[in-house]
Amino acid sequence: MTGPDERTSVRNSAVDRRRRGESLERGTAAMDVAALLVRTGTAPVVEPPRPSAVTSVRQWDAETLAAAITAVANRYTETPIDADTDFFDAGGTSLAAVELVAALARELDIHPDLDTVFFDARPRRLANRWLADHPESAGPRTDEQPDTDDLAQLFADLAGADRLPLVAAPERVAPRRILLTGVTGFLGSHLLLDLLRHSEAHVVCLIRADDDAAAAQRLEHALRRFALPWSREVLRRVTPLAGDLRRPRLGLTDERWETLAAEVDSIVNAGAAVDFLRGYPSLRRTNVLGPLTLAELACTGRPKPLHHISSLAVFNGADAATLSEDEPTANVAALPIGYDRSKWAAEAALRRAGEHGLVVTILRPGGIGSHPETGAHNPRDLNSGITAALMRFRTVPGFRYLNAAPVDWVSRVAAAIVGTPSAWGHTYHLTGPPVSLEQVVAETTLGGLGIRVQHWEQWCTDVVQAIEDGPVPELASLAQVLQSPVARTQLAAMVTAPPASAARTDAFVAANGLPAPVVPTPAARAKMLAAMTGLGPQQGEDPYLRFHETLTGAVGPVGAAADLPCDLRLTLSVASSAQAFSARTLDVSGELTCGQLHEGPLTVEGTATVRPHDGTPLRHEVRHPIMHYQLTLRDSSGGTWWLEGYKFAAARRRLVRQLGTQVIEIGRTGEPASYTGEVAVPMHTYLPDQIDGIEIDPRLSERQQRLAKLLWLSWFGSQLGKSLLEPVLRVGIDLLDLRRAMRKEHRR
Known part of the structure; x- marks a missing residue:
């Protein structure tokens, strides 16, 4: 399940300049990932650690260790952090996390595994966890803050909605000035253009940047990156606003907060941190506290409707036969990963906000596919990675259904709901018709991309090995996700997901004359992705x-x-x-x-x-x-x-x-x-x-090979038949024309 993502996956240049080729400690999960990144060409080759001459265990107290971890972490972040700031919230990337773990092993002789860092990357939490797991390293006890269970933290976060004031219902009129978050992400950038195209509204875009000028530059870069138009007309109807969804009052001054609350009449939240490796504590500020801050803004001054982009991930682990729009979400304890829990918590918090009078619309995409015309796609989207692996390795995990739709349709329908007051206050599934595994196998076979279906766990293992053996740098991020036991749990939930239904969305689309999603076949999707990423059949491979x-x-x-x-x-x-x-x-x-x-x-x-x-x-x-x-x-x-x-x-x-x-x-x-x-x-x-x-292609089954040969002979024969028939038809047409001319001349 995927959603919008404002956090860039590209390593920032400041971090690149700080790369020093840290040595890697062997034997941890983090080092396995680092070795993969080295082999795929996405990380520098580094020297193994030299044996330490010190044999005694170093003693730490929690405060000193937290400070030491903070100092190391600050070398790999966009902005400085303190001991209670999450590494990823400060701009740390997955690759930077690998390097951080390597540096901690070498310089501090502590060895947290990578999943621990992704779960909660606050230096103080990392220190507490290390000392709790390694009491021989703990010095004299201090009154350090105890580690918090992520579910306990989740329910504490939900209480934030109870502090919202009671408000009256907003005026049911089409919005004239909209606050949009997540605009630099894949869905958010397309949603911005659809709001401009299909309404008269002015859009204020909240963008994480140092100032409004830098926010405008980030916006332009995002639109161009996803092949979207950028012009003076776009900028005329857009106000880039430097702020931060993760911070109280969006990181705005009191004056700007009050001004924003008075000016906007609708709020659309497409901002989220989409990372299947990070735990709930690492994602909560963006994915849960951010929506609560927007709910606070919606209650400030005149009441405003809040439209929140959620995800079908809130159902992962549920045993429902069909995922309908009004189906209860999964038990939060059954949700497998931090991302799923953060999306669940955001919905739960906003439902509580609705009890205070706030009008909240929940929009749930499934997988968000590439644009069928421009080919723009989210390279870190898990569905895109699976499609790329299908194209590159001709294999797919044995899932039940894919619940997905192309980005242009998702953004178009979402923009229409935002602009239709009678549609507010409900839940909508922004998915196309569910696609079964049987459909994918049939379509890829007919499209010449016959595939092997594997058990999801075996598929994970084989794909990671194939990426390593390639190497295939374009799929390094997919390999990193598939190597994590935490992320594999999320993939297992995707594999068993039932089909999603969208009765309310379908009725809205029909009533408003909106188009149906143009969903290409898996073969066409794979072909388009191959053209974009260069992942077509490689030299030395058997052709179809x-x-x-x-x-x-x-x-x-x-x-x-x-x-x-x-x-x-x-x-x-x-x-x-x-x-x-x-x-x-x-x-x-x-x-x-x-x-x-x-x-x-x-x-x-x-x-x-x-x-x-x-x-x-x-x-x-x-x-x-x-x-x-x-x-x-x-x-x-x-x-x-x-x-x-x-x-x-x-x-x-x-x-x-x-x-x-x-x-x-x-x-x-x-x-x-x-x-x-x-x-x-x-x-x-x-x-x-x-x-x-x-x-x-010998990788196809015997049945698929026979079918491919029959399809080829049928198609090639029909083309040659046309070629041979065309001159005969032309002669016949010429004779008819000559006969008409002679009759016409005879009548004269």
Whole structure:
């Protein structure tokens, strides 16, 4: 389950400058992750720690150890922290956490595992936990604050809603000035544009920055990063406001707080920290206390409606048959990870706020998919990572259903709900139709991406190993998540998730004439993600399908007889059937032998297009092109030639001969053609090469291989049939035109 994320996953430049190649202590979970990051090229190679000459255990008291951890942590954060500030709230990243653990091991001789850091990264808590687990390191006892259970902390946070004042219902009119949080995240940036496009409202964007000018720069960067328009018109209707969702009163001065409360008439919260490794104590300030602060703002001055982006994660672990909008959420103790608990707590707190008169709308996306037109996506989204792994490794965990929708539809519907007063105060599921595992297997098979289905735990292990062996730097963050036992628990909940229903959302969409979500097939999603991330089939991998083609004939200098022998031994392949069915393009490799060009064989690479120009005849031609070859020829010394060839169809009887005959031109790179001629497929090679000799990706099951071959022969045969029929139809049309002309002339 995913949601919006204002916290950037890109390591900030200040931290990059502070990298010192810390040594890594072996034997901890954190070091396993560090080793992975080194192998995938996302972390510097570091030296192993040198054995310490000191054999006695160092004694710490809680206050001194907390101060020491704070000093080390401050080297890896965007902003300085104190002993009670969470490392990640100050801009620490997952990679920085790995380096922090390594530095603590080397410099302080304490060895917290990475999951402990993610659970609660406040230095004082890390100190208390280490001393509690290692009493031999504890010095004289002090009156340190006891460690707090995360559920106890959660319920203490909920009490914050009870301190809100009682308010009257807000005026039910379309908003004119909206406060939007999370605008630099994936969903938030799209939501901003939809609020501007489909309403007359001015939008105040709360952005974590030093000042309003820096906030404007962050906003522009976010919109451009997700391929969204940025212009003076956008800025004219937007007010970037430097603030912080994690801080009391949003980090604003009293004057700015009061002004904001008086000016805005609607609040939309798309801000959240989305991190499946962090515990509830580490996420609460953003994901729970932040919404409570917005509820406080909604109650200040004139009452304002509050629209909160939640997540289907609040159901993880529930045993409901269907996740309906009014279904009770899961028992919070059953929620597997801190992120799920923080989203549950935010909803619970806002429901309490509703008992004080506040009008709260809950919007629950599931997985938020890439934009179907721009391809913009959230690279840290777990669903995107699973899709990328599907494309790269042809494997998927055996889930029940995927509850997801593309980002453009989620943001469009959310913006419409914000702008429709009669829709306020309810819960909406912003998901498309649930997709079953059976659908994914069928669609990927038809799309040429036949996959293996694995038990989720085995899938995690195999994918992490494959990323390490690659290496595949683009998937390093996915590997980091899958290596964490905590995150695997969350994935297990996703695997068993029932289908989500969205009856209220569907009714709203129908009543307001909104479009249905455009959900691409998994094969199309994988293809689009591969184009964005470069995760397509790699060199040396088996393609989806390939076959061989032999061509023999002769060429000669332009204007002269073609009497120089020329032979081609080619392999035609496609990485996925989508490559052929959509673009009608095949990859070509092989070699050409022609003594007149070069004494040795020439290496061939390029493409062949089936029915180029949709079969329309070339200029000054009556023949229809069947295939178009565009090839590059290279000799052993680096010299290059170009080869362009066409297979044509014409209205004559020798149809089979037309399918195998290619008219070619050859020339030096950058120069006009110097040789022309004709090569053809010997009839005795056609059946063994292009029918019986078709090779399918051996990673597919035997059944999938048979189906892939049948689909290919059916499609390729239909394309060739069209090519052969087109000139016949053209002759028929020409004859009809001639007959009409003669009748017209006769009537005169």
